[in-house]
Amino acid sequence: MGKYDWTSGCVSGAIYNPVSADLNQLISDVYGLSAWTNPLHADVFPGIRKMEAEVVRMCCDLFHGGPQSCGTMTTGGTESIVMACKAYRDRAIHRGIAKPEILAPVTAHAAFDKGAQLLGIRIKHVPIDPVTMRVDIKAMKRMITRNTCMLVGSAPGFAHGVIDPIAEISALGEAWGVPVHVDACLGGFLIPFMEEAGYPLPLFDFRLPGVCSISCDTHKYGFAPKGSSVVLYRHRQYRHHQFFAQPDWPGGIYATPTIAGSRAGGLIATCWAALVHFGRDGYVKSTKAIIDIAKHVEQKCREIPSLEVIGCPEVSIVAFTSKKFNIYSLADKMQKRGWYLDSLQHPSCIHFTAAMAHTLPGVVDKFVSDLKEAAEEMCQAPPSETEGSAALYGTLHSIHDRSIINEMTNAYLDVTYDTGSS
Known part of the structure; x- marks a missing residue:
């Protein structure tokens, strides 16, 4: 996998507004051409397959992934995070860990809790420094056990816009042999460009040897339409644990890279178009x-x-x-x-x-x-x-x-589906 050259982009020097007429028209045209495509059938829709591969390659390059870096597109940050949790759970089980555990800051996105619930993994929340709002590295180190299957850091966290000490988490992961996941869903299309924009940051990506995966939303500051994100891995061996395959189904061999079976090819195409459009x-x-x-x-x-x-x-x-x-x-x-x-x-x-x-x-x-x-x-x-x-x-x-709050949220979600007809 060589680097993907997308630096030229269709940029005339203007700062594009994501609701500008030119981008809206581009997205509309591209979606109109690809609305009925489905990457589940890569042989039928080779163009969509190529676009998804190129989106992943562009993002790997953004985060300084090497030749073995890889990933998949997903429908959003939550799915990207759940997929990373799934990959590291299965990796841990494959290595003989019967009850894998996630270590995540209390400020980490709730999608990690969702992934833990869906996948039957225990999640342990690491305290943060009450002044800096960054994860307490000493506390994280104390909480690592033989069951720890992944360490999490945010770049940045949703609540306070603070970046966890990713380099120190990476060093912990290296020392203990635990993969580190960087949640860059929110900032994924800002932090790779901040140094060039005049706002340098400490390292947060694959240049840190302990960082094994990164989630990054293209539908936030990448300005792609809602419903697209990527999850990236340092090596293909990690991504293999994300994949699902059922070779014995009477309907044929069924294999998917993410949670979904059929996926919206139009969202892949419009994401690709937005990335190339901006450059x-x-x-x-x-x-x-x-x-x-x-x-x-x-x-x-x-x-x-x-x-x-x-x-x-x-x-x-x-x-x-x-x-x-x-x-x-x-x-x-x-x-x-x-x-x-x-x-x-x-x-x-x-x-x-x-x-x-x-x-x-x-x-x-x-x-x-x-x-x-x-x-x-x-x-x-x-x-x-x-x-x-x-x-x-x-x-x-x-x-x-x-638990009372859970009941309240259930009632709220019920109301969102109420048509008023009953």
């Missing part, structure tokens, strides 16, 4: 624009006396809280002004996620102005904590029986 130069430009915005928002948040930034944001997310008022009420005030900020817990905070839309003229200035105004209002006349998000999250924090 490396396009992604460097979009990365610089997005990180510039995130750094600007972080600075402005630090200048608002009633707000405190959580940890040290390194990529596109800025999380903040307050000791002077209920931070969830601030989120409610911002939503009334047209801004949606994710509400987080442990600790209670909300976060801003920089996107291409924020790079348009005047947008981030309006956000900062609204945030400052809303924070001042909160200091002068904080709303009752029995209202809005403050009431919801305050109630959730006070519930000691967490």
